[in-house]
Amino acid sequence: MFLHSFWKEHKSIIKYLSVAFIGSSTAWVYYQINRTRHILEHAIDTSVLQNMDQYISKEETFEDEIVEIEPILEFKKISTFQWLLNNLKFAYARRLLAMARDNDMYFKTKAINGLAHMNYLDDWHFALIANMIDPRTSVALARTPNADRRLFLEPPYRYHNYNKDQLINAMRDFLISVHEKSQHPCMGYFLSKAFVYEHDSGHIVDNDSSSLELSKFIQSEQEVLPMCLESLLHHCSVEQYSKDIADLNGLPLLMEIYKRYSDDINVIIKLCQILSYMSDNRSLLEPFCKSGWIGVLSIWAGHEDIRISIPAARALANLDVDNDAHYPNNLYILHPINRTKKSQDIDVIFVHGLLGGVFFTWRQRRKGLESAGFKRKGKTALDEQVRTRKTTKEYLQEITEKILTDDFEFVWNDIPLLSSENCTGPFTCPGEDFRFNSPPVDDGTYTYCWPKDWLAQDCKDIRIIGINYDTSLSMWAPLCPSVKEKLTLDERSDIIALKLKNSGVGKRPIVWVTHSMGGLIVKNILSKAYHNNDPNLKNICLNTRGIVFYSTPHNGSKVANLSNAISLVLWPSVEVQELKENSPQLKVIHEEFLKITKELPIKVITFVETKATVVTAMKFNFLLVEPTSGNPGVGEYFEIPQDHLGICKPENRYSFLYQKVLHLLKEVKDSEQLIQNRN
Numbered sequence: 001m002f003l004h005s006f007w008k009e010h011k012s013i014i015k016y017l018s019v020a021f022i023g024s025s026t027a028w029v030y031y032q033i034n035r036t037r038h039i040l041e042h043a044i045d046t047s048v049l050q051n052m053d054q055y056i057s058k059e060e061t062f063e064d065e066i067v068e069i070e071p072i073l074e075f076k077k078i079s080t081f082q083w084l085l086n087n088l089k090f091a092y093a094r095r096l097l098a099m100a101r102d103n104d105m106y107f108k109t110k111a112i113n114g115l116a117h118m119n120y121l122d123d124w125h126f127a128l129i130a131n132m133i134d135p136r137t138s139v140a141l142a143r144t145p146n147a148d149r150r151l152f153l154e155p156p157y158r159y160h161n162y163n164k165d166q167l168i169n170a171m172r173d174f175l176i177s178v179h180e181k182s183q184h185p186c187m188g189y190f191l192s193k194a195f196v197y198e199h200d201s202g203h204i205v206d207n208d209s210s211s212l213e214l215s216k217f218i219q220s221e222q223e224v225l226p227m228c229l230e231s232l233l234h235h236c237s238v239e240q241y242s243k244d245i246a247d248l249n250g251l252p253l254l255m256e257i258y259k260r261y262s263d264d265i266n267v268i269i270k271l272c273q274i275l276s277y278m279s280d281n282r283s284l285l286e287p288f289c290k291s292g293w294i295g296v297l298s299i300w301a302g303h304e305d306i307r308i309s310i311p312a313a314r315a316l317a318n319l320d321v322d323n324d325a326h327y328p329n330n331l332y333i334l335h336p337i338n339r340t341k342k343s344q345d346i347d348v349i350f351v352h353g354l355l356g357g358v359f360f361t362w363r364q365r366r367k368g369l370e371s372a373g374f375k376r377k378g379k380t381a382l383d384e385q386v387r388t389r390k391t392t393k394e395y396l397q398e399i400t401e402k403i404l405t406d407d408f409e410f411v412w413n414d415i416p417l418l419s420s421e422n423c424t425g426p427f428t429c430p431g432e433d434f435r436f437n438s439p440p441v442d443d444g445t446y447t448y449c450w451p452k453d454w455l456a457q458d459c460k461d462i463r464i465i466g467i468n469y470d471t472s473l474s475m476w477a478p479l480c481p482s483v484k485e486k487l488t489l490d491e492r493s494d495i496i497a498l499k500l501k502n503s504g505v506g507k508r509p510i511v512w513v514t515h516s517m518g519g520l521i522v523k524n525i526l527s528k529a530y531h532n533n534d535p536n537l538k539n540i541c542l543n544t545r546g547i548v549f550y551s552t553p554h555n556g557s558k559v560a561n562l563s564n565a566i567s568l569v570l571w572p573s574v575e576v577q578e579l580k581e582n583s584p585q586l587k588v589i590h591e592e593f594l595k596i597t598k599e600l601p602i603k604v605i606t607f608v609e610t611k612a613t614v615v616t617a618m619k620f621n622f623l624l625v626e627p628t629s630g631n632p633g634v635g636e637y638f639e640i641p642q643d644h645l646g647i648c649k650p651e652n653r654y655s656f657l658y659q660k661v662l663h664l665l666k667e668v669k670d671s672e673q674l675i676q677n678r679n
Contacts, residue, residue: 116147126150135289142298152295159256229270236277251291276311279318313337334464335456344463353516358466365649412656416638493524506539511546515648519552527592550648555629556581604635613643
C-alpha cells in the first residue's frame, strides 16, 4: 500500500529520473565508444600516409604496400554501430573458442561447429582467432566438414627466399642429419648415390665410381627433390624413425617444397604419405599445427585423388586427441573421414590380395558400360535379359520413360553363371522401385574406391577400414636392409590383428570383404583370435558377422606350383611359396575356419572367377583361382564371368558383385537392431 501511494504521489518525478538515468547511461556508453575509437584512430599518424605520394616516384607504385594500409584508412569510415557489431561478433567467436576447450564433448562439438562456419568475421578477425586456437581444437576444426580455411595458421616463411640450389642443399643437409640420428642403412645408401659430386665424392657416406656416375643423371631440382621425398617416405615407414623429421625441424622444409610444387601430383602424394606415417605419433600434433600442416591436411582430405585424400584423412584422425580410434601404419580410415555425431553400427574391413593395395584393388571396373537388363515378372530364365551399350544413366532414363512398368524387374549385371543351392540373391530389383530412386543412383562418375564412395552413401552409420600391406612375387625384389626377410602369412596375420585391435575393431559387429590372399589372412586372424586369451583380440572373431571372399584360393593355386629349376631362377617370395596348391598350412587354416563358422553366426559369401587372367609380362592366360580351390564349402557360392583382377571391381552400382555386399551389410545391421530391441 505504501509503494502504491508513493507511486501515485511522485509518479512524474520517477518518470523524469528514469529518463535522465537512461539518457545519461546511453551518453556515457557513446562517449566511451568514441573515445576508444579516437585512441585507435590516432594510434598511427595517418598524415604520413596521406603525404606518402611525395616519396613515391612515377615509376614505382608500391601497390602491395598500399593494399596493406588500406584497411587502416577504411577504419575511419566504419560507423559506430558497425564497429560495435564487429566487436560483438569477435567476442562471440572468442567465447566459442573457450567452449571448444571444454571437457564436455557435447559443448565442445557445438562450439567447434559454430567456429567452423562463422563466416561473418573479417579476415583480420580470422587471423587473430587462428593464432588463438590450440592444436587440439585446430584438428577438430580440420575434421569438420566445410570448415573455414582462414581458421588455420598460415605456414611459416622460412625458406621462401631460397633459390633452387639453396633448397636442394637444405634438403641434402637435412637428410644427412636424419641419417646421423637414425643410422638407417637405406638413408645412407641413398645419400651416397644421390649427392655425390666430382669435387667431394667422398664427403657423405662412401666413395665409389658408381655413385659418381649415378649423380650425373640427377643434378636438377626436378630429379633430386622427388627422390629425396621417396627416401624420406621409406624412412618414415619404419615406425621407430617416424618422429625423426619433426625432431630435426624438417616440417617447414617440407612445407616449402609443397608451396613450390603444389601442382605436381606425385610430389603431393609423397608429402601426404610422409605426414600420414608421422601421424602415428600424437606427440607431433603441436609441430604439425605450428608448421601449418593442419590446414593443408584439411584441404587434402577432400582431394579427388584417393592417394591423397585417404592418407590425409588418416593423418587427421590419428592427430585428433578426442578420437578413441588410432590407425597404425597400413590401416586407412575410408569412412567416416570427418567427425560425426552418430556412432557407427558395424565395422566393414577391406583386405586386398597379392600385389594389391587400398588405392587400386577396390576400383570400379573399366569396361564398356553394359547396363543391367530387365525381365518380365514370373519368368526365371536369365537369357531374357535385354542388354544395351548405353551408359547406365541413359539406360535407366529410357526404360523409366518408355518400358519400365510394374510387370518388369531390373536384373543386376555381373549375374553369376553358377551358384550353390542355398543362395538367396537378390538377383533382381522390382521395376517400380526405380521410379522412387530406391536403388543407388549411378551418376556416371568413375570411382577409384567403391567402398569409400558407394558404400558410405548406400549404407549409413558404418565405419569402413582399408588394410594395406606390401607383397612381392620374387625375393629378387629390392628389400630394405632393415627388413631381413619377407613376412610369412602367420606373422602378417599377427601384425594386422594387433593393429586392428589398436584401432578399436572388435567393439562392434564386423563384416570382412577380402580379395585373393586377403581372405587367407582374415581366416588366419579369426582362427588365432578365437583361441586368444586377450579378450580384445578374441572379440575380433566373436563379433564377426559376415565374410565376403572375392576369389580366395582356400586350397592354394596351381600357378604357385613351380618346379625346382624355375624356383632357382625366379626365387619366389614367401607369399608365393605359401600359396602352393594343397598346402598343409592352408588346409589347417581352412579347417579351423570351418569349425568357427559352425559355432558362430557368420554369414559367408563367395565369388569365384571363371575367366583366365592375362599376365602381360609373360603373355600367358592363367585361371589363378579354380572353382575347386575358391569354394570354401560353406555359405553362398557364386561363379562370376570375370577374371582374377576384375572380380573385386564392380562395373557400377547395379552390379551383383556390389549389390550382394550391400545387401549383406543391411542384413547384418537389421539383425543387430532386432537384438538390441529385444534386450
